[in-house]
Amino acid sequence: AQSVTxxxxxxxxxxxxxxxxxxxxxxxxxPYLFWYVxxxxxxxxxxxxxxxxxxxxxxxxxxxxxxxxxxxSFHLTKPSAHMSDAAEYFCAxxxxxGNTPLVFGKGTRLSVIA
Amino acid sequence: xAQVTQNPRYLITVTGKKLxxxxxxxxxxxxxxxxxxxxxxxxxxxxxxxNVEVTDKGDVPEGYKVSRKxxxxxPLILESPSPNQTxxxxxxxxxxxxxxxxxxxxxxxxxxxx
Numbered sequence: 001a002q003s004v005t006x007x008x009x010x011x012x013x014x015x016x017x018x019x020x021x022x023x024x025x026x027x028x029x030x031p032y033l034f035w036y037v038x039x040x041x042x043x044x045x046x047x048x049x050x051x052x053x054x055x056x057x058x059x060x061x062x063x064x065x066x067x068x069x070x071x072x073s074f075h076l077t078k079p080s081a082h083m084s085d086a087a088e089y090f091c092a093x094x095x096x097x098g099n100t101p102l103v104f105g106k107g108t109r110l111s112v113i114a
Numbered sequence: 115x116a117q118v119t120q121n122p123r124y125l126i127t128v129t130g131k132k133l134x135x136x137x138x139x140x141x142x143x144x145x146x147x148x149x150x151x152x153x154x155x156x157x158x159x160x161x162x163x164x165n166v167e168v169t170d171k172g173d174v175p176e177g178y179k180v181s182r183k184x185x186x187x188x189p190l191i192l193e194s195p196s197p198n199q200t201x202x203x204x205x206x207x208x209x210x211x212x213x214x215x216x217x218x219x220x221x222x223x224x225x226x227x228x
Binding site (some may be wrong): 044047107 | 118132144147149154155157159160162168172204206217219220221
């Protein structure tokens, strides 16, 4: 079975500071990994995904994540936080084969302080 | 515009009164699913469908029903709602295998059962 652990249900950063949201996964087979963002009163939208190939993945709004198999991690980073980045972020995992649903982490709420 | 449309956005109902939340997508996606989002628990899958007339249980199916008579529609039915089904519900669709394709989410339906 697959699972996702997001460390920290709430992260606060100052505007302009580095954003680091942590995600560790468990999967017995090669995983596909995703980060989704949820802005207030909206649905989720895809930030970035790792399927195969380059382990450093760039997404929208300046975010990126690196797949580290040895650490079973897929942490999300952004060099400089902006007020508009305040949202809830979800890491998700899916199997690389078969029709399998996404398994989501519990989410991390990012606050950006002016 | 590609989108997943849920209705209603907000619903307050009483215990035991049957209700349906509709979901429609205009992207000709095969795969559709329903999630509920609860504080501290993230998103949990209720049901999913890989194609017309093909549905299967997710992680938390008790108390819910779904149907997939047409490719574009995937309604969620609560035959006898109870207060523990008070939650934020999301419908999602993706082109094919959920493992390697982006999931598109609706705006959410906030359900309160009193």
